[in-house]
Each structure stands twice: as structure tokens, then as C-alpha cells.
Amino acid sequence: MAENVKPRVKVPKSASAGDVITLKTLISHPMESGQRKDADGKIIPRSIINRFVVDFAGTNALDVQLEPAISTNPYFEFDVLVDKSGEFTFTWYDDDGSVYEEKQSIEVA
């Protein structure tokens, strides 16, 4: 089980309908690649976030498959076109089966 995993998201509080807004997300996670060896020469097992999904008001906005080459604390910045108020759901899937979720709403006038 990865330690100190903490998701963070940055979503503007409000926007006008049809605006393209920038979302930023970061999850603190070691992203152990499974390629490294410890002091005894044993392989450190792979432990990464393998999938990241963003939904907006029930519609999928982003679905990413992550690979072991991605560094510690994966950061995503992307644009979304919003036309109505709603809630963003951010979900990260860990190799160990853990699922981390974060939600944030936006007012669209």
C-alpha cells in the first residue's frame, strides 16, 4: 500500500457557458516502476497509479492509462469546455486496488 497518497485538484469556482477552463490535478504517489532493486538486490515490486479518470456531470471528460515510466507525483493539466454547472469527479486507480476520489463543483452562468 502506497503511503502518503493525497490527491489535489484545482478547478475554477465559476465560468461562463461555453468557456474552456484549465484543470490541474496532482496526486502524491511514489510511482514505483518495478524496475528498481533494493539494497539486497531484490526487485522492488511495481506500485503505480495505473488509470486516471475525470467525469463531468455524468459524462466522461478524460480517461488516461498510466505507465511505469511516469514519475513520482503525477501531474495533469488539461482543458475542458463547460456549458452547464456541475460536479467534476476525479478518480485515480492504484495498482494495489485502492481508489482515490476527489470532487469539485463549478458554477456556470
Place this chain on the structure above:
Amino acid sequence: MTRKHVAAALALAAMTAATAVRADPIDEAEISINGGEVTLPTRAPAPAFLKDVLPEVRSGWLYRDPDTRAMQMDDFENPAMVFVDQGLESWDTADGTVGKSCADCHNDIESMKGVRAAMPKMNKAGDSLWSLENFINDCRVNRMGAEEWGWNSPEMKNMTAAVSLQSRGMPVQVAIDGPAAEWWEKGREMYYTRYGQLEMACANCHEDNAGRMIRADHLSQGQINGFPTYRLKDAGMVSSHQRFVGCVRDTRGETFKAGSDEFRALELYVASRGTGLPVEGVAVRH
């Protein structure tokens, strides 16, 4: 002058001009963070003892690339904030035989406001100059019954980062009189002493040549108001002593240890050179 010489002279002039532009610190008066939520002045009048050598003291932020500067201007993009969060978590976590956390005595971490701005300072007993790290370890050992943290351990740097952030924006003001004067004097002497095979003193780079390039690196005044800082090169937090070790090592010298008497004295002197600059909480440098 032949045509060839003129061309060469022009090329040289162009090169010099380009270098000068690239190497000067930028003009910005403040670091505006989170779109103006927090503003930190980047300059302060030089303290009295530096009046003759420096016109003003400047944040290292002014000497960095636009990308690096931008990272510090948004707390979400500042990679150091991940470590601050870990520090905040350990602030609330009980440790040691007494079963207490920092918060059990000190309440909210906001009570640490101002602490970083006055570091290092004489301890309560008045017999030694202590850095923030010493105060933290003193609490851990004597109040919590916990193990000391290593000076440059991740736990320690997370904690100093979280504590420093509470003083963000407060001007650095360290006591250099009374019992601290002796330490300050020792630190000052170190600052001007040439170390290593390359025989370089702190002053050779950070006083005589601040703003110029040393090979590919842009020399700043070597201020420590932004420490602990996120260093892109290390992809992690760096304490001021860690930076001191790096500098002395680069002179090809045998370095003092992080946390040693020598580096604490140097920390006091260097901190005093940045009197009036704001604590940048957690800065980003490369």
C-alpha cells in the same frame, strides 16, 4: 581596422550584450503568488554592515529562469507544497514514548508564525546557536521521547518546510548581537575564507560576481530566505546546510557536516545578509 576586425569586434560586442542581458537579475519588484493573493518583495536595502559592498539585497528568485519563477508563483504548481503537506500531516501525528504530536503542545501550526524569520537563534540555555532543525529535534527528544530526525532527512525537511510556510512574507530578522555575536563573527569569517583546491570563498561568487554566469549557472547573491527550497536539479527539498555542503564541495574542499557548528554560524551570517527579505516559505530554484 580591417573589415575582418570590425566584424569580429561587432560579433564580440553582440555576444557581450547578449550575455549581460541573460545574466542580470530581472527587474520585478515582487513575487506575486496565486494571482496576487500573496506578494513577496524581492529586494530590500542592504543591512548596515554591507552598505559598502552591496547596493541592495535581492531574492534568488530574480536570477532564475521564467519557468522556474512561474512555478513559485502558483502554490498548486510549486512542487514543494507536496512536502509541506507531508510536514503538516506529521505535525498532527503522535510519535515517541510520550505519545504526543507537535499539535498537542503547539496547537495549530499557525502558532509557528514568525519562527522561521528569526532562525537561527540562541537556544534557551544561551550556550549554543540553534537552527530550526535543532529546535525540532529538541522537542522530539525531550518532550516527545522520540528519535532525532537526521538534519537532511525527508521528515525533517517536510517539517521545516511546513513551519517556514507559516512565516511566508515576514522579513528575515535574526539577532546578531549579544551571545550570537560570536557566532556571527565566525560565520562572517567563513564567508570570506577561501576553501578547497579552487580556493573560493562564498564572497567570490555571491558578493563579487552575483548576476554573472559561472559556466552554465547564474550566480545569485546566495540568499537563504527561500530555504528549505524545492530544487529542480534534485527533484526534492534542499535545506540551507545541504546547499552549503554543495558549495564547499564544488570548491573541491572537504566540507563541514550539515548541522555542524560551522554551518550554523554560517547560516546566521548568511541569514543576516538577507535581513529584510521576506521568508519565501518554500521557494523553487534550479
